[in-house]
Amino acid sequence: MSGQADRHWQEGERAVASGNLAMARRAYAAALAEAPRHVPSLLGMSQVAGRLGSHREALAATMAAFHASPQAAPLLFGLARRLRHFNEYEALCECLAHPRFAADAPAQAMAEAAVMLSSIGANSQARALVEKAIQKAPGHAASHYVRGNLRAFAGEFELADEDYARGLTLDPRLxxxxxxxxxxxxxxxxxxxxxxxxxxxxxxxxxxxxxxxxxxxxxxxxxxxxxxxxxxxxxxxxxxxxxxxVKFDAGESERLLAGLAELCDRTFCTSGGQASQGATPIFIVGMYRSGTTLLERILAGHDEVADAGETYAFAEQMRRATDHATSGPLDGELLRRARECDYAAVGRGYADASRWLSRGKGWFTEKLPANFLLMGFIAKAVPSARFLHMQRDPMDTCFSNLRTLFSDAAAYSYRQDELVGYYKGYRRLMDHWRDVLPGRMLDVDYRKLVLEPEVQARRIADFCGLDYRPAMVEVQREGGDVATASVAQVRGGISTQRREAWRPYEAWLGPMIEGLRDPCCQTSN
Known part of the structure; x- marks a missing residue:
């Protein structure tokens, strides 16, 4: 490393610590002028450019750091965080597979890295890494927690319980x-x-x-x-x-949904990119807790379908095309910039991402429920995409949202009035998509799916261009990972008993019950 580059990098670090991002950017640029492959400065530039609002510049710096092939565990860890931020899944897996990372990184970094890998569905690699972390530091509580999660996702509930108990023994406040x-x-x-x-x-x-x-x-x-x-x-x-x-503004959310419907008319949605996708993406959309995990598990029973899980792969392509980072799938600024977006480039970028998501199969599922917000953009950029809209009884759906602790998603779900307001907006937007995307979306009713799984699975397969496979309805089968709040239920097989959990709480759910009487909330099929 160039000594002069190191000095400029240190200046940049001090400037970041003092909050002077413009000065930090100049210092990192000076370091890179001395040594263009100076990984610490590339990572610093990525962080600063992102905070200054330049998503593409931040991405370019991250990928330059990746191609510089760092060897030290701290740099590999910092790079992995940036690759995860930009949804660069294949590069992330390669970065964390470097032998120096597992050999030299502390257990805490290895546990965090395992979480990154698990979040993109790379659970085998995540498990191998966390096992090494526990071998290295058997008393590291967070590693047991992470391994417990991975075991739970795989249906190994007794082993998961042992890990959680061990984690609490090591750290009673975990x-x-x-x-x-x-x-x-x-x-x-x-x-x-x-x-x-x-x-x-x-x-x-x-x-x-x-x-x-x-x-x-x-x-x-x-x-x-x-x-x-x-x-x-x-x-x-x-x-x-x-x-x-959490931050949630009901008025802003309502304006966002209305703005989507105004922009994404039928003409907009049907004139866009024609990039060859290779594999066909099947977007499973709807509200959280509506049965989307069960639907993905059914599709994953088909030998020609890869289950990619809940990814932000398409949302990331929109961020790159608009040069704007969002914390979720969409915000008002991205919507404004989306009017002048290059959707052919979005389609090409998503085609690149889909090669990893599909894992060599002809179809793959994208099960981020909130992708219902992006359906107009997806339809425009990826004409081959199929949409499956999972619908469940409004009270069952909303109460399940209310009693689920989400990580960074569903900020609307912690107050009955806000939850009902969001649900109404979601239903109106789905009605809009039905109107402007005729034939592109199949409504799937949760109750019918659990009462007549084979009939509905055949209907779903036909819509997706697949031949039906009997294994599709064997959702309790071994293999595969389920990394959502529905893991225990799905592993128990298809059940008709999971309805009206809200009934015992009826006396306290007045705002929800009253709000969902609105005709717009009734299930369409």
């Missing part, structure tokens, strides 16, 4: 373990963690995420035990704290 283990099974009067959860709550920081994890876990376990009054109290507390920690 309350995520308590939250995750509550969902591994149905709790019983003779086997539950209610007393432990209540003791943990006394030690949790009031109003923090630790209390949120514990309140949601307590709600789940009390619900299993039929103590609905106490379960509701726990859910209300968890919802209130989580709502105070």
């Amino acid at each position: 309350f995520q373990c308590s939250w995750m283990r509550a969902g591994l099974r149905t709790q019983t009067a003779t086997s539950n963690h209610v007393d432990l959860l209540r003791r943990q709550l006394r030690s949790a920081t009031p109003g923090g995420m630790g209390e949120v994890y514990l309140q949601y876990a307590l709600h789940k376990e009390l619900h299993d035990l039929g103590d609905y009054a106490e379960a509701w109290i726990a859910l209300e507390k968890g919802n209130a704290i989580k709502r105070s920690l």
Whole structure:
């Protein structure tokens, strides 16, 4: 490394620490003028350019760092974080497969890297890495938590429970373990963690995420035990704290949905890119907790379909085309820039990404429910895309949202009024897509799917251009990973019993019940 480049890089780091991003950018540029493959400066430039609003410049710096082939574990870890930020899945896997990373990185970095890999569906690589982390540091609590999650995703619930218990033994304040283990099974009067959860709550920081994890876990376990009054109290507390920690503007959300419908008329949606995709993407869209995981599991039973899971691969192509980063699939600024977007370039970029997502198969699923926001852009850029819209009873869907603790998604779901308002906007937008995308979207009714799975699976396969396979309805089969809140339910097979969980809480759900009486909320099929 050039000594002069190092000095400029250090100047850039000091400028970042003081909040002077313009000065940091100049310092990193000076370092790169001395040594164009100076990885620390490339990573610094990526961070600063992104914070200054230049998504493409930040991406270019990240990819230059990747092609510079860093060898040191700290640089590999920093690079991996940036690659994950830009949804560069193949490069991320390659970066974290470098032997120096597993050999030299501390257990905490290895656990975080395993989470990155798991978030893109690279669970085998994630498991290998976290196993090495535990071998390196058996007392590292977070590594046991991560391994517990990976085991849960694979349906290894007893082993997952052991990891969560071990994580809590090593760090009694790692309350995520308590939250995750509550969902591994149905709790019983003779086997539950209610007393432990209540003791943990006394030690949790009031109003923090630790209390949120514990309140949601307590709600789940009390619900299993039929103590609905106490379960509701726990859910209300968890919802209130989580709502105070997230940003959601109902008015902005309403304007965004209206703006989408105004921009994406039939002419807009049918005149765009013609890039050959190679594999056919099947976008599973709808509300969270509407049965999208079950639908993906059915499709993944087909030997010609790869299940890519919940990715932001298409959203990333829109960010690159508009040179604007969003925290979710869409925001107002991206919508404004989308009017002048190069959709042929979006289609080409998505075709590149789909080679990794499809894993050599002819079809692949994209199961990010919130992609319903991007359907007009997807239809325009990827004419071969198929859309499956999963619909479930409005009360079942909304109550399930209300009692699910999301990570960074569904900020609308922690207050009944905001949840109902968002649901209404979603239904109006889906009506719009039906109108402007005739024949491109198939509505799939959750109740019909669980009552007559083979009939509906045949209908779904036909719409997607696939031949039906009997394995499609064997969702309890071994193999594959389910990395959503539905993991335990889906592993138990298709069930007709998962309806009206909200009934015991009817006395407290007045705003939701009243709001969902609106005719726009009724299921269409």
